[in-house]
Amino acid sequence: MTNRDDEKIIKLLENLPQHKDKRPQQEIYEKLTLQFKGKSQRKSKRFIPYVAALSIFLLLLGLPFVVNHNITEQTTMETDATDERAIFGIEEESSHTSDDNMESTETFEREGLMEISLISGGVLTDVPSDREVIHFATYNATGEYVIPLTFLVPEEADMESYYAQLDEILNAFDLLPDHYILEGAEFSIDLDTKQVVLTMQNELLEDSNSNELLPQLLGEMFLPYGIEEVTFVNDASETTQTIDLSTYAKQRESYFLYGGNYIIVPLDNDSTVEEALHALKQSYSDSQIKPVMDADIEFTVKEAGETVIVEFVQESIQEADVTIQMVEAILLTAKSFGYTEVQFDQLPFNQLEGYNFNSPLPVPTAVNIIADIK
Numbered sequence: 001m002t003n004r005d006d007e008k009i010i011k012l013l014e015n016l017p018q019h020k021d022k023r024p025q026q027e028i029y030e031k032l033t034l035q036f037k038g039k040s041q042r043k044s045k046r047f048i049p050y051v052a053a054l055s056i057f058l059l060l061l062g063l064p065f066v067v068n069h070n071i072t073e074q075t076t077m078e079t080d081a082t083d084e085r086a087i088f089g090i091e092e093e094s095s096h097t098s099d100d101n102m103e104s105t106e107t108f109e110r111e112g113l114m115e116i117s118l119i120s121g122g123v124l125t126d127v128p129s130d131r132e133v134i135h136f137a138t139y140n141a142t143g144e145y146v147i148p149l150t151f152l153v154p155e156e157a158d159m160e161s162y163y164a165q166l167d168e169i170l171n172a173f174d175l176l177p178d179h180y181i182l183e184g185a186e187f188s189i190d191l192d193t194k195q196v197v198l199t200m201q202n203e204l205l206e207d208s209n210s211n212e213l214l215p216q217l218l219g220e221m222f223l224p225y226g227i228e229e230v231t232f233v234n235d236a237s238e239t240t241q242t243i244d245l246s247t248y249a250k251q252r253e254s255y256f257l258y259g260g261n262y263i264i265v266p267l268d269n270d271s272t273v274e275e276a277l278h279a280l281k282q283s284y285s286d287s288q289i290k291p292v293m294d295a296d297i298e299f300t301v302k303e304a305g306e307t308v309i310v311e312f313v314q315e316s317i318q319e320a321d322v323t324i325q326m327v328e329a330i331l332l333t334a335k336s337f338g339y340t341e342v343q344f345d346q347l348p349f350n351q352l353e354g355y356n357f358n359s360p361l362p363v364p365t366a367v368n369i370i371a372d373i374k
Contacts, residue, residue: 116372119369119371121261121368129155132152133152136149136166137149137221146216148367152372159191167183181213185200194229199233215248219248222245229244252268252276254277254329255329256292257325273334276337277299277333280333292325297312298313299311307341308334322348328364332364341363343360345357
């Protein structure tokens with residue numbers, strides 16, 4: 001390479017445009033991650049002649065004002081990003097984990113720092129010995145159906161402190177619906193006496209639809225702890241009432257997909273488990289609610305004590321038809337009828353990820369596992 005070539009390189013470097021992108025760093029990072037996700041990255045060796053390399057090095061040493069400018073602008077960008085993340089109470093700590101089930105690790109900041117590992121969702125069969133389960137609930141855009149949510153927290157954690165942050169946590173994970181009827185709620189929880197007092201001021205609760213939705217939300221949140229009654233103090237109307245959740249403890253349900261999470265569709269109390277499982281093939285007027293089973297799949301249902309036996313017609317089901325979502329929705333639906341396990345017969349294979357169909361599968365403990373708060 002000639003001196004003329006070296007001069008061209010130096011001139012090009014001097015004329016490089018200054019970085020003026022004021023978007024938050026997190027936004028830029030996410031866009032780049034989406035573009036490069038799944039692509040293998042290969043390092044290539046580039047050989048630069050010593051003369052050009054030395055020229056570039058001297059040029060960098062001779063332009064301290066450029067470095068200072070970039071540092072200042074980078075600091076400004078980081079400050080802007082920090083301010084924006086502070087709105088949600090989240091400060092990103094890392095974007096990679098070694099666990100395949102984890103998407104990222106973040107820190108939720110409120111009365112101390114808590115490390116949060118985002119989980120892809122799905123169901124939980126066994127609770128780790130050092131963890132406890134926190135049950136939240138939200139609903140779809142129309143307010144018709146409830147979406148149960150699960151968070152893992154440290155053993156012996158103060159449950160009340162998490163429920164006190166209900167709005168912030170749901171908002172941080174983009175799970176807070178518009179006009180959430182539990183917004184601003186205060187919870188007093190006593191697990192020993194199985195008592196919950198809910199205090200809030202929310203004019204939305206005067207709506208008849210909200211009055212039907214509230215017990216369903218509270219049922220998903222507190223029935224797993226054996227709490228069948230909630231005392232509701234409505235500061236807006238200055239009234240106190242007792243909400244009986246025991247009715248919802250026996251609610252029969254089918255589970256569908258809604259935006260990557262499982263959503264509950266209540267069934268009539270006289271519905272059979274076979275009817276509920278066949279309902280998993282249905283479509284709904286809400287296009288965001290997706291069936292979990294192909295409409296052409298045929299099967300029969302038998303009951304043996306606390307076990308449901310689902311036997312598929314081999315000619316009607318192919319390997320591609322069997323998905324994790326189908327298996328888990330069947331397990332969840334069977335659980336709502338009081339069954340403890342499901343036997344899958346005549347599937348095209350005996351193993352699907354962590355599920356082995358050679359023996360009955362236990363029903364899940366919890367559904368829609370959102371995050372592990374450490």
